[in-house]
Amino acid sequence: MSKYLVNLSVNDIPVSVPEGTTILAAAKKLDFKIPTLCYHEDLCVAGNCRVCVVEQVGARALVAACATPVSEGMQIHTNSATVRTARKTIIELLLSEHNADCTKCYKNGNCELQSLAHEYRVGEHVFIDLVNGKHRVIDDLSPSIIKDDSKCIRCQRCVRTCDELQGVSALTVAYKGDLQKISTFLGHPLAEVVCTNCGQCVNRCPVGALVEKTYVEEVWNAINNPNKHVVVQTAPAVRVAIGEELGYNPGERLTGKMVTALKRLGFDSVLDTDFTADLTILEEGTELLTRLKRALVDKDTRVALPMTTSCSPGWIKFIEHTFPEFLPNVSTCKSPQQMFGALAKTYYAQKKGLKAQDICVVSIMPCTAKKYEANRPEMRSSGYKDVDFVLTTRELGMMIKQAGINFHNLEDSQYDSFMGESTGAGVIFGVTGGVMEAALRTVYEVVTGREVPFKNLDILPVRGMEGVREAKVKIEGCLPEWKFLDGIEVSCAVAHGLANARKLMQAVKDGSAHYHFIEIMACPGGCLGGGGQPIPTNEEIRAKRATAIYREDEGLPLRKSHENPEVKMIYEEYLGAPNSNKSHALLHTHYLARRRY
Amino acid sequence: MENSRPKRVDIIFLMEGIDPIKVVETTIKKSPDDIILEMIDSGLKGRGGAGFPTGLKWKFTRNEESYDKYVICNADEGEPGTFKDREILDRVPEKVFAGIAICGYTIGAREGLIYLRGEYNFLLPTLNEKLILFNEGLKKIGLDFSIQMRSGSGAYICGEESALFESMEGKRGEPRNKPPFPTVAGYLGKPTVINNVETLVYAFMIARIGSEKFKEMGTKDSRGSKVFSISGDTPKAGISELELGMTVQQFVDEFGDGDTKAVQVGGASGGCVPRKMFQETIIGYEGIPTGGSMMLFNSSRSMYNVLHDYLEFFTEESCGQCTPCRVGCQQLLKGIEAIKRGDKSPGYLEDLKKLAKTMKVAAKCGLGQSVANPFVSIVSNFKEEIIY
Ligand code: SF4
């Protein structure tokens, strides 16, 4: 449908915008900012907070700028007396039912309500404090997320996030009137419902009602403990986003500075999750080839295909609840974070002459689900908790600030060795399609002895931000031992955001789609859009982070996981071969069917 | 009509000599456009309270291009003090059905639905039985249209049309953003006419007797008659169909107990008319519009209690999604309590009035917007009763 231009005026300045544009967007075009709270670029419009109300000349009431499309001849005033009164009253109303203990609040300094209260200088309280007397319940049973209803402004961003983006619907609106609240199924703790701990709601909660559970103090304690050897690993997506916590624009690549900062924070060894990402490719690639061989050569009908990736713990919890019948299809590989933890307390400990119990493994992750993952009972292959503490990108930013490090002026430095070496293939784990691309680079070469037939190793069909993407790679000219794959077109699919994952798995389930290999990341954009990444997030920011990740990949001398020298070394020295017994003991896991609520 | 008595009318409940299916059969011989003209000409406005011209609503929906369209009869009669739709559905349901069918034919819909207030579920078995016959009747006269019942669950807000759609779609009853309006995207996102029970019966009767007859009654802005639910301090509580255009004084003369100090017109969300304004206030769109609820209060009543009840009602029945309404209602309620207790100075009433006015312009739907009606009218006229 072609779009007509609509003419209107905002604060007496004429503007023409395409039909269907909201007043909010039209005003933005003229550089008028209208405050918003419930509005979020990633979500459908709710129109419930009402702070965005503006005056439309001739209209009986004010209109919500975020929810009202422009119309011809419309005259809008965004800062009239009525608007100002209404806006301020609304902010005051919100504060009257809000437990506004900002100085003690986790979101202090990065809170949209606080900023508005500041902007409008809401001082003396006009209204009666409604917080008093209301029963305050904090749900902090989840290892990932804390839900504090006394901070909730009922914008429903979390509900829309969990429903629209994630297709999980762990959160919903319950009750009405003064009792209306955001609730889980029957008000159970988040830890006991279908919540995947993805943290997407945390990323979009404008206030401190949904926040990550922080382990910063625990990590400081470990660092300060002379008996602990504290190893830190950083996930691929952290290096392209940490800047946003520290005053940089989105999309800045800051790997070197970040490593320096981590050293200055006092970690004994600064290592890279990218290393185990490369390792994952070898383990998972081998697993895929084994499954294909069993299916194609041995005609074993019990082989579960398509195989799906397993590095996103949000996805794992989702499939455990939602498609438990497909658990055999999930790669048994642990996520790179957990492979790292298991190896840190075995291989690394042994090589360094340390005892596992003296090592503390800290992960810096773009993800809140990794906090949950580290606490899964399966994740103790070393005999101890393999990963002790998981911090998000945001928490790392906090530590750097607390330590008084002037990040901007830091020199670059290199990861420590060993388990610090990585390839471009490991880096792109941080973006949707990256695991697929990394796997194809390796699998194709293992099978044919040649590089994937894509210019510059860039497998463009699996890149991009489309919710579900498909690609086919024809395998030709196989090495003798892989002859059975000759001529086979490997059919792949990539999905990011659990709502897309659900769509894809539903298609697989009802037989309308057939694949060999599926990559799924729980978060929009992949890990770079993870629930532990800097706030705010939107499509543009995620695209910038993605570009930065691909740049990082291009810039590395090695771009194929199987060429990582430290990966080769660990197989020689310790694991033997991919999918060996030792690999299985340390690097693979199993899953659990869970209830649907 | 100066000081004459309100004129009783018998249109809605009249059944003698009327065969609804027959009327539908005759009506659908006319073109939809002609029916729309007739409705517009009659001046009929929605009897639910908002008063949107019915003919226009039908016209807008007819003009939308869509294979699926719906007619929905809003029978979620939840306004405190209103009970006329229950009577209508109990006594003359076929006239409601016929109104729906005529509307369906006019706008090009094949399906009609009646959203019945949860508390009225006792009517369901009878209505369903009668619908079976009625739907068969429609088939016989060759109209491709049928009507079904839907049941609400007792939330006042589901009487708000877009919340009603949400509820019918199996979702939480929360009002939607407007635009789009129901005529463009209503039930299931399709063009929808949603009319109140009473409106549909009048539409039916206009189709039967013609707009001229209807227009003879009432005033320029408020054509025809209306069914009133009369309650409170009155010896004549119950339902009365009256010609529109009377003053509150005329109404009180007829229905009051001789000691009426205020009339709450339009239920909890309506306005309160004090004795001193009885004479000048016309019941209708030129004065004080009403969905039909008329509550009379005599001098033994505390207007503080009346207001307190209403505010409690809204605090509970707000869907809770938007700030002005969810928090505003609580503040108004707690506010008058605090003033009564002396915790807040009487001057705080002015702050509360300002708040009510902000709610009127900033709330998302009619519920939150109309809380100011009872609040401002009661507080302004009975200030002493509120404070002391
Ligand atoms: S959520 Fe925001 S406004 Fe509320 S206490 Fe925290 S920082 Fe302050």
Ligand code: SF4
């Ligand atoms: S963490 Fe993810 S799954 Fe859990 S409630 Fe938030 S958005 Fe939903």
Ligand code: SF4
């Ligand atoms: S928890 Fe946060 S995102 Fe959810 S409704 Fe409350 S304030 Fe909004």
Ligand code: SF4
């Ligand atoms: S005005 Fe009240 S009932 Fe209407 S949408 Fe807002 S909270 Fe819900």
Ligand code: FES
């Ligand atoms: S931002 Fe528009 S109503 Fe909340």
